[in-house]
Amino acid sequence: MAKEITSREENYSQWYLDIVKKAELADNSAVRGCMVIKPTGFAIWENMKEQLDRMFKETGHVNAYFPLFIPKSFLSKEADHVEGFAKECAVVTHHRLMNNPDGSGVVVDPDARLEEELIVRPTSETIIWNTYRDWIQSYRDLPLLINQWANVVRWEMRTRPFLRTAEFLWQEGHTAHATRQEAIEEAQQMHEVYARFAEDYMAMPVIKGAKTANERFAGAEETYTIEALMQDGRALQAGTSHFLGQNFAKAFDVKYADQNNKEEYVWATSWGVSTRLVGGLIMTHSDDEGLVLPPKLAPIQxxxxxxxxxxxxxxxxxxxxxxxxxxxxxxxxxxxxxxxxxxxxxxxxxxxxxxxxxxxxxxxxxxxxxxxxxxxxxxxxxxxxxxxxxxxxxLLEEIQNNLLATAKKYRAEHTTSVDSFEDFQSVLDTKGGFISAHWDGTTDTELKIKELTKATIRCIPNDQESEDGVDLLTGKPSKGRVLFAKAY
RNA sequence: CGGGGCGUAGCGCAGUCCGGUUAGCGCACCUGGUUUGGGACCAGGGGGUCGCAGGUUCGAAUCCUGCCGCCCCGACCA
CATH class of the missing domain: 3.40.50.800 (Anticodon-binding domain)
Structure with a gap:
């Protein structure tokens, strides 16, 4: 019988596509960049949702739903935010079709142009903060801890099932707090929830850390990330949690009266994981025979x-x-x-x-x-x-544990400390994986390394030890190592 | 947006260079039978706007022109 699945060694990305197809997780659709999630793939996502939703509720969050469409003007209110997303937005310009006078089908009715275009949400900070302005008046209204399960659209140039599609499903938490400290703690708490979910349910070990300024979410003061390592040696950003400071509160004028009746801007967080997790799940455990699922998320055990x-x-x-x-x-x-x-x-x-x-x-x-x-x-x-x-x-428990242990072992074997640029390059070219190295802390150097090697700083790990060293490219002093990798 | 490849049955492909019966093969599907401890076999059967639109020709899947779509690789990104 013919081999149905390309081996990882022969062509890793074809292997991934073969698994998605042969395990009936998703199909390509008639719409470029958008996939059809098939029952098995969707059941995995539903299992993920069920656990995450429970974890969100256990930490005091409630679900709500905000509109798919965002007025264009909202997106321009936070400068960094709009810059981050402007290049990949789908825009609704008309609200009516008509029969083509030449009988060839339907065309957009030119008379039905919207006065203000609507953006299909790439993320919902703007519409949500515009709403929060009305919901928050007093410190008694805080904290506001809301999550939504939704679809979002980011017009990507190149897509792959689950890992990057133009439309994807996710959850986005958006919280408002009275103090800076409380918001930071919220962002860190959800970061922790994501890490726990990844390891306990997906059996996918993750590194917890903070993003560099360059890799941060558009509009955030701090982005916390969980980074997983795939079997081809590339890193996958699996979930992010952002401390948004007062950026959105100021952009949308969301203030509360504190105990002394003094007006203050509120502090914000947002955090999300998406159907990308299904891609991470596939690439963490599967082999040349096909998909391998951890029992805790398998639709059929x-x-x-x-x-x-x-x-x-x-x-x-x-x-x-x-x-x-x-x-x-x-x-x-x-x-x-x-x-x-x-x-x-x-x-x-x-x-x-x-x-x-x-x-x-x-x-x-x-x-x-x-x-x-x-x-x-x-x-x-x-x-x-x-x-x-x-x-x-x-046995199911043992399998769950074994998958996590195997993935951890793989990660340990593919995490390398290097101290020179030559070693950095050669590790990247030979075995890939995470590379722990000194960095001088500047965006300039980060970008140069990316340009030279395609590797990016995945995170500044939470458990980073303070250690004197020198940047592997510039030789400038560094106080600790960061994790580099080629990323998805 | 660059570089490569491809549009022929549900899927995978041959046929296209060099135009010529009724467009073919494998898998899948339907019917019947024999099988059955790691991807069974036999027989019969159904299924096609050959991506679309023009053109050349007695005749086009095949040649010409234009268009559309998809996939892979890169730059951008969860």
Whole structure:
């Protein structure tokens, strides 16, 4: 049978596209740069949403929804912000179509031009802060802790499913606080939530850190980021949390009266993760056989394959196992397709990343056991039927842990400290990954390194140790190492 | 926006250079049968505006002109 998935070694980006397609996560759509998220891909996103939403609510946030369209004038109110997004905005200019007089279909009605164009939101700070002005009068209205689940549009030149699409799904938290300190703590708290989610649910280890001025969100005073390392040695920015200072409060005139009835501008944060996480999930764990999913986010955790085909006594055993697994809260699917043979099914479920496969045949049943195969290591085991529910539950936990441990090991092996530009270049060219090096703190140097090597500063790590050194390009003094990598 | 490639059945492709029966192959799909512990086999069957629009010609998937779309690689970005 022909290889269905290009190997990582042969062509990493084709491998990624093959997985997205063969695991039925997403399709290209008729609209350039936009994907169709298929049921399996969407189920993964729904599982992510469910956990994140719970974590947001546990930290005191509530959901709301703001408009898709933003008046053009709003976007111009914060100078850095507009500069950051202006180049990639979709703009609505008309509100009506008409039949083409020549009968060739519909055309835009030239008489239906909008007085003020609307921007399809690339992010919602402006429309939200324009609203917050009306919602906030007193310190009693603070903190305001709101999140929204939404779609946004950024007109990208080049797109890849999940990693970068013109339209994507995300959540954006927007909070307002009475003090600078409280806002900073909020941004840091959500940064922590993202890191915990990535490691505990996605089994994707991340480095927590701050962005340099150059890489910061347009309009932020500080951007915190979680950075993950993909299997091709490139870094993926997986989530960001911003301390926005009073920039948006001033731009939209959002003030509150403090306890002494003195008017003050409020302090802001915003934070988001997107469907890009699905891309990160794929590239963290998957292999040349296909998708590998961590049990905690897998839409189906266990698949049962009757061998050689669904027969009454086998199906009876399958139903008993299903009941036991469901009692343990495990999601399970029984493949009752009579036409496909077991071998085909095995390959297919491996491609789709289902964490555990249970094969039930007469030979097994005669011995009161089943064949259990784990997707992460491809190991096959024989489990007795007695404690199948708890055994599988334990196995799923072990798989979850193993995926995180394997990813951590990969990251450790692909994080290198270097002290000279030559070493920097050679590590980048050979094994890639994170490179820990001294930097003189200037945007100039950062940009020069990017120009020479394509590597960027992914973050100034939270756990950065103070260490005297010299910048690897300029030789100027540095007080600590930052993390470089080529990024997605 | 630069550089490369491609539009022929749901998917993947051949045919295009050098115009000529009824446009073909693999996978998938439908029917029947034999199979069945790692991607089964046989037989039969359905499915096409050959990207679009002009042009040349007795005749165009094939030649000419124009247009449209998509993918990959780069610069920009979650």
């Amino acid at each position: 266990v698949v049962i394959v009757p061998i050689p085909k669904p027969q009454p006594e086998i199906m009876e055993a399958a139903e008993r196992i299903v009941a036991e697994l469901k009692a343990q809260g495990i999601s399970v699917f029984v493949d009752t397709d009579k036409k496909k043979r077991p071998g085909f099914k095995f390959a297919e479920y491996e491609m789709k990343g289902i964490p555990v496969r249970i094969g039930i045949g007469k030979r097994d049943l005669a011995e009161n056991k089943v064949e259990v195969a784990r997707r992460d290591t491809k190991e096959k085991m024989s489990y007795g039927l007695d404690q199948i529910g708890t055994q599988i539950k334990n």
